[in-house]
Amino acid sequence: MAGIAQRPGRVRYTILAMLFLVSIINYADRSILAITAPLLSKDLGIDPLQLGIVFSAFGWAYVIAQLPGGWALDRFGTKRVYLIGITLWSIFTAAQGTVLAFGAGAAVSILFALRFLVGFAEGPSFPGNARLVAAWFPAAERGTASAIFNSSQYFATVLFAPIMGYITFTFGWPYTFFFMGGLGILAALLWTVTIYGPRAHPRVTDAEIDFIAAGGALVELDRNAVARPPAIPGEMAANLRILLSNRTLWGVYIGQFAINTLTYFFITWFPVYLVQERGMTIMKAGLFASAPAICGFLGGVLGGVWSDWLLRRGYSLTIARKVPVVSGMLVSLAIVACNYVDTNTLVLLFMSIAFFGKGIGALGWAVIADVAPRKTAGLSGGLFNMVGNLSSILTPIIIGGILKSTxxxxxxxxxxACNALLAAFSYLVIAGKIERIEDAPDTALRPAIA
Incomplete structure (x- = not known):
């Protein structure tokens, strides 16, 4: 009986399941405009460059929100800040279905503004995911846990692209926004009864707390966050100096920027590519996009499992994280082959290979959970996500400009493909040793007591 009493529990997997569910809705709300774009752009009378600018509205706000969102997570705790974010982004998503009521001219500006607000509300989400994974999972499970919530971007397409395609085709594109907004509100309600810090969870056992803490989980993270006094002037600046002066973090930042270029091609222009370049209907494009998404999901989970397996086999954390990233990015170069084939079957094959590789290499959040200073995990994740998501601004606009020109x-x-090469180079050459960064000493941040 003593052995059974000491067996670690599995509450942390309930936390991960909730992160996965919310992240699926998060990414579905980002990609909803891509599914509805072929019809929406006709109704609003906008060209590819204008559509690219509307796509980028999310990215502008998402990038701006990262540092304040990360600070808010550290200051007020993940559960509270994340809940506000889910609720707001769901309301703003539903509101996008009403833009036609304002007339075609005003509708474009209002759509841009609502996409901007969705991006700002989603700002704390993935730093919050990384924060909860750092708090709930030991290092040997962190790669898999991070890969699972990060792979939600593919599963969102698998699950929702056909559904959104059907709603758009059958009822009209506004109803797709209404559907996703309502689903987000339901997720917010579920969040309130599912997510807790490790020490506060009503069902966690002492054995599980001891197990994850012994493995490096930051079990006091949210408890410390809500107990901290308000930040003094200069505290954030001091922490930022530490983060911005670290070479490994810069390698990870640049790598995430490049990897996210593949992500934002997929969730913005890929359905348009299938309709305009490959002559598919919206419904067929939604179904067609599911295959690369499934491969990306499988690659994402495999990358995390592979990384953690290398760690358990005795390889260093540096090797365990870098090998899957670099390998996956090289595999994703298969996307270029789509330029040299004529059949949609071969396009499907090469896109699937490319996004399988991209999934394997998407371990940036695991690395951030490994290296972030303990007291500034939210800020670290926010800075990482801010730099990484600059591509959410640039990618839609650059591709829109290419389409308009060519x-x-x-x-x-x-x-x-060039960005996939940049990601591999960044992890292989720029990023150094993967290890936890020391916090700034409190004496450097706070004035002496008289």
Whole structure:
């Protein structure tokens, strides 16, 4: 009986399941405009460059929100800040279905503004995911846990692209926004009864707390966050100096920027590519996009499992994280082959290979959970996500400009592949040793007591 009493519990997997569910809705709300774009752009009378600018509205706000969102997570705790975010982004998503009521001219500006607000509300989400994974999972499970919540971007397409395609085709594109907004509100309600810090969870056992803490989980993270006094002037600046002066973090930041270029091609322009370049209907494009998404999901989970397996086999954390990232990015270069084939079957094959590789290499959040200073995990994740998501601004606009200039996606796919090479180079050459960064000493942040 004593052995049974000491067996670690599995509450942490309930936390991970909730992160996965919310992240699926998060990414579905980001990609909803891509599914509805072929019809929406006709109704609003906008060209590809204008559509790219509307796509980028999310990215502008998402990037701006990262540092304040990360600070808020550290200051007020993950559960509270994340809940506010889910509720707000769901309301703003539903509101996008009403833009036609304002007339085609005003609708474009209002759509841009609502996409901007969705991006700002989603700002704390993935730093919050990384924060909860750092708090709930030991280092040997962190790669898999991070890969699972990060792979939600693919599962969102698998699950929701066909559904959103059907709603758009059958009822009209506004109803797709209403559907997703309502689903987000339901997720917010579920969040309130599911997410807690390790020490505060009503069902966690002492054995599980001891197990994850012994493995490096930051079990006091949210408890410390809500107990901290308000930040003094200069505290954030001091912490930022530490983060911005670290070479390994810069390698991870640049790598995430490049990896996210592949992500934002997929969730913005990929359905348009299938409709305009490959001549598919919206419903067929939604179904077609599911295959690369499934491969990306499988690659994402495999990358995390592979990384943690290398760690358990005795390889260093540096090797365990870098090998899957670099390997996956090299595999994702297969996307260029789509420029040289004529059949949609081969396009499906090469896109699937490319996003399988991208999934394997998407371990940036695991690395941030490994290296972030203990007291500034939210700020660290926010800075990482801010730099990484600059591509959410640039990618839609650059690809929109390429399309307007050339009328073809060929150069756009080359642009995406070049970013895969940049990601591999960044992790292989720029990033150094993967290890936890020391916090700034409190004496450096706070004035002496008289």
């Amino acid at each position: 009328g073809s996606f060929k150069l756009a796919l080359v642009f995406v």
